[in-house]
Amino acid sequence: MDKTYDQTRVEEKWYKFWEENNLFAPEINPDGNPYTIILPPPNANADLHLGHAMMSVEDILIRYRRMKGDAALWLPGSDHAGFETQVVFERNLQNEGKSRFDFDRETLYKMIFEFVQNNKSKMENQLRRLGFSMDWSREKFTLDEDIINIVYQTFKKMSDGGLIYRANRIVNYCTKHGTSFSDLEVVYEDRKSPLYYIKYGPLTLATVRLETKFGDTAVAIHPNDERYKEYIGKEIDIETVLGPAKIKVISDEAVDKDFGTGVVKVTPAHSATDFEIGQRHNLEVKQVINFDGKLNEKAGKFAGMKVKEARAAIAEEMQKKGLIEKVDENYQNRVAVCYKCGTEIEPLPMEQWFIKIDSLAKNALEVVEKGEVKIFPKNYTSTYYQWMKNIKDWNISRQIVWGIQIPAWKCKDCNEWVVTKGEEPNECPNCKSSTIERDPDVFDTWFSSGQWPYATLMTTKPGDFEKFYPTAVMETGRDILFFWVARMVMLGLYKTGSIPFKDVVLHGTVLDPLGKKMSKSKGNVVNPMDLANQYGADALRMALVYGNAFGHDQALSHPKLQTMRNFTNKLWNIGRFLIEFKPEDSTTEISNHEDDKAILKKLDETINKVTAALDQYRFHDATDTLYEFIWHEFADKYIESTKERRSEAQPTLEYVFKTSLELLHPFMPFITEELWQRLPHEGKSIMITSWPTSK
RNA sequence: GGGCACUUAGCUCAGCUGGUAGAGCGUCGCAUUUACACUGCGAAUGUCGGGGGUUCGAUCCCCUCAGUGCCCACCA
Numbered sequence: 001m002d003k004t005y006d007q008t009r010v011e012e013k014w015y016k017f018w019e020e021n022n023l024f025a026p027e028i029n030p031d032g033n034p035y036t037i038i039l040p041p042p043n044a045n046a047d048l049h050l051g052h053a054m055m056s057v058e059d060i061l062i063r064y065r066r067m068k069g070d071a072a073l074w075l076p077g078s079d080h081a082g083f084e085t086q087v088v089f090e091r092n093l094q095n096e097g098k099s100r101f102d103f104d105r106e107t108l109y110k111m112i113f114e115f116v117q118n119n120k121s122k123m124e125n126q127l128r129r130l131g132f133s134m135d136w137s138r139e140k141f142t143l144d145e146d147i148i149n150i151v152y153q154t155f156k157k158m159s160d161g162g163l164i165y166r167a168n169r170i171v172n173y174c175t176k177h178g179t180s181f182s183d184l185e186v187v188y189e190d191r192k193s194p195l196y197y198i199k200y201g202p203l204t205l206a207t208v209r210l211e212t213k214f215g216d217t218a219v220a221i222h223p224n225d226e227r228y229k230e231y232i233g234k235e236i237d238i239e240t241v242l243g244p245a246k247i248k249v250i251s252d253e254a255v256d257k258d259f260g261t262g263v264v265k266v267t268p269a270h271s272a273t274d275f276e277i278g279q280r281h282n283l284e285v286k287q288v289i290n291f292d293g294k295l296n297e298k299a300g301k302f303a304g305m306k307v308k309e310a311r312a313a314i315a316e317e318m319q320k321k322g323l324i325e326k327v328d329e330n331y332q333n334r335v336a337v338c339y340k341c342g343t344e345i346e347p348l349p350m351e352q353w354f355i356k357i358d359s360l361a362k363n364a365l366e367v368v369e370k371g372e373v374k375i376f377p378k379n380y381t382s383t384y385y386q387w388m389k390n391i392k393d394w395n396i397s398r399q400i401v402w403g404i405q406i407p408a409w410k411c412k413d414c415n416e417w418v419v420t421k422g423e424e425p426n427e428c429p430n431c432k433s434s435t436i437e438r439d440p441d442v443f444d445t446w447f448s449s450g451q452w453p454y455a456t457l458m459t460t461k462p463g464d465f466e467k468f469y470p471t472a473v474m475e476t477g478r479d480i481l482f483f484w485v486a487r488m489v490m491l492g493l494y495k496t497g498s499i500p501f502k503d504v505v506l507h508g509t510v511l512d513p514l515g516k517k518m519s520k521s522k523g524n525v526v527n528p529m530d531l532a533n534q535y536g537a538d539a540l541r542m543a544l545v546y547g548n549a550f551g552h553d554q555a556l557s558h559p560k561l562q563t564m565r566n567f568t569n570k571l572w573n574i575g576r577f578l579i580e581f582k583p584e585d586s587t588t589e590i591s592n593h594e595d596d597k598a599i600l601k602k603l604d605e606t607i608n609k610v611t612a613a614l615d616q617y618r619f620h621d622a623t624d625t626l627y628e629f630i631w632h633e634f635a636d637k638y639i640e641s642t643k644e645r646r647s648e649a650q651p652t653l654e655y656v657f658k659t660s661l662e663l664l665h666p667f668m669p670f671i672t673e674e675l676w677q678r679l680p681h682e683g684k685s686i687m688i689t690s691w692p693t694s695k
Numbered sequence: 696g697g698g699c700a701c702u703u704a705g706c707u708c709a710g711c712u713g714g715u716a717g718a719g720c721g722u723c724g725c726a727u728u729u730a731c732a733c734u735g736c737g738a739a740u741g742u743c744g745g746g747g748g749u750u751c752g753a754u755c756c757c758c759u760c761a762g763u764g765c766c767c768a769c770c771a
Contacts, residue, residue, distance in 0.1 A: 001730095003730085003731070004731085005731095005733085006734070009716095027757095113742070140697090148729095160734080179703070183768095184767095188769080195771090205771085206771075207771065208771075209771080220712095220771095238726095245717095254771095255771085256770080256771080259770070260771075264771050265771080266771095267771090270771075273771070331770095332770095333770055333771085334769070334770070336769095342741090365747090373702095377700095379699060379700070380699080382699070383698065383699060383767080385698095385765065385770090386697080386698060386699090386766090386767070387766090390697095390767075390768075405711095419762070438704070460763080478765095479765095479766090481727090481766090482767085505707085509765090513707095515707095515764090546709095546719085547707080547709060547717095547718070547719065548707055548709080549708085549709070549710090552701085552708095553764085553765080554702080554707090554708085555707070555708095557707060557708090557719090557720085559706090559707080559719070559720045559721090560708095560719070560720080561709080562720085562733075563719055563720075565733065566731095566733040567733090568733085569731065569733045570731065570733080570734090572730095572731080572733095573730045573731035573733095574730070574731080574735090576730050576731075576732090577730030577731075579730095580730080581730060610710095613711095614752065616711085618711080620709070621709090622713080624718075627719095635730090636735070636736090637732085639730085640735085
């Protein structure tokens with residue numbers, strides 16, 4: 001054995017050994033209780049990032065339960081990640097001087113498919129590099145045919161059950177990417193925007209969005225606003241940049257008396273709030289901005305201008321005409337932007353598929369309230385409640401090609417829609433016409449990944465669903481509680497009648513060493529593979545859970561990685577000392593020496609602490625206990641104390657160390673296997689040896 | 696506007712159901728070439744954000760103030 005531990009010679013070797021001996025499959029413990037974790041499928045469009053390395057805690061749980069004798073299944077997979085992937089792919093095209101418009105739908109889809117396949121295998125090897133003990137024979141991809149079929153079936157079931165409707169509603173639309181988004185995919189930026197006080201006949205109102213005025217179909221005031229009472233219900237004459245016009249004055253509770261002048265223009269086509277006001281008052285939805293972000297013919301001479309351009313031009317013209325009373329240049333507002341490209345989101349009216357969310361959310365709320373699904377750390381429970389209580393209908397249509405195309409066809413003759421389980425209908429069931437056309441849109445990627453726990457298990461091996469569902473734990477980043485976890489609970493309950501998982505375990509975000517969020521644009525992204533190569537996968541895994549209360553964000557710490565790399569070296573040298581410096585005349589029985597009894601007692605305490613910590617998802621407690629015990633109790637004190645009576649102590653030394661390795665194995669799988677194999681042991685692998693119990 | 700966290704040694708952070716504080720890194724001193732220098736032994740440093748309350752006793756519970764971070768809603 002070398003003086004210094006070299007993980008590069010060890011880690012790959014053991015992963016291969018485990019995989020070749022099929023130790024990852026739950027069948028290794030055929031009679032054990034099922035214990036299942038479904039891997040949050042990484043997006044198959046890029047390398048793993050550090051957040052993925054946090055999924056080490058899933059491996060910790062799986063290895064722990066496997067050693068305890070459970071039929072532990074960790075099911076791997078990857079996500080096609082619809083819009084996200086298309087954006088990445090388009091950027092690549094752009095670098096080659098091409099664009100998505102150069103290809104037809106099918107070609108583009110095929111190209112992205114190949115791109116994703118390529119990434120997928122790279123990513124899978126990175127998961128292996130981290131030591132993740134996943135059952136690769138059950139690996140799934142969100143675009144596997146059988147998965148797609150299940151997604152179709154769910155949509156059909158919801159459609160038949162009246163939970164799906166198609167409606168012309170205001171959606172969040174990115175004019176650059178050419179697609180709509182759910183509310184969750186929109187981010188807000190604080191901006192300073194000029195607030196124009198403009199004259200509408202006898203009234204003055206404040207607005208930022210001058211360019212939408214051509215779509216105004218009313219002016220609204222609060223019903224209790226004494227200042228303007230006389231105008232309610234009347235039509236007023238106004239002067240506009242396109243000449244004189246008439247507009248009616250309505251009253252609505254949604255108006256804030258204290259904002260601006262208390263008068264608001266109502267533009268149902270370009271504001272979600274105004275759209276709702278419009279519905280209450282039967283206002284016309286007059287669209288003046290098109291999906292390319294330019295004004296249309298209703299804007300008269302401003303037609304063809306982009307929104308910002310038009311706003312400036314209109315402001316100038318209105319100033320000339322004396323229609324602007326004043327401008328508040330210091331007005332602070334929040335502007336909705338595309339979370340990918342920062343383009344201002346246009347609220348636009350569009351026909352989309354929506355899911356009626358109320359009943360789904362109610363059930364999903366209940367299972368958590370009743371404790372059938374538990375969330376760890378538990379403070380996220382109230383966040384979950386809050387979201388579930390305020391959730392709105394879910395727009396699941398996306399105007400992109402990369403995804404699962406919605407199985408809905410529209411009759412060109414009678415305009416009726418028909419939804420199927422994926423098969424193309426021959427004729428319109430309503431009017432028998434054969435001229436029907438499939439909706440070009442695809443599902444929001446979260447609609448398919450929201451079905452992941454049951455879709456995977458229903459399509460892996462016969463009997464898997466019955467045996468492994470509901471799963472034990474859903475472990476994922478706290479940032480996708482709403483995007484994903486909540487949707488899985490809703491869809492799981494809906495489709496299977498049962499919760500998809502019992503415990504939700506949320507880890508925090510790994511930040512850069514300065515505590516800032518990692519992002520490609522900031523250039524502070526750290527590749528976990530680099531860290532694994534530099535410090536060892538064991539050290540990386542350990543560093544991510546050691547010394548941080550689980551669920552809290554943490555800054556990546558190189559000193560901590562070094563500490564853990566040093567710890568692996570300490571383990572190595574303890575092993576070396578026990579194995580290579582073993583006295584010839586060692587006894588074989590554990591002695592009754594007081595020191596030996598004392599260390600065995602401390603070992604028992606350690607076993608109890610670590611086991612309890614793991615059962616409560618207190619990973620940092622477990623690692624802290626192990627680190628302290630092995631290094632400072634066992635190595636520094638006990639080993640030093642035995643140097644005078646080494647032969648007698650050897651069996652205790654070996655026993656305590658071997659047991660420690662077993663306790664440490666879920667956290668540091670590679671080095672513990674390497675050393676365990678070198679010590680006297682029974683069985684094929686530390687992976688499948690029994691979890692230690694106290695005496 | 697609503698919610699959730701956080702504020703503890705120079706730095707990064709632990710501290711579970713209340714008994715006047717710990718780790719890693721760093722600093723200082725010492726040791727030895729030892730299984731391990733990716734080492735060992737020892738030391739210093741904290742009115743646990745401010746104020747108030749409950750309690751025999753609070754870093755831990757309650758109230759309040761201040762600061763930081765995150766999430767949700769959303770501004771016409």
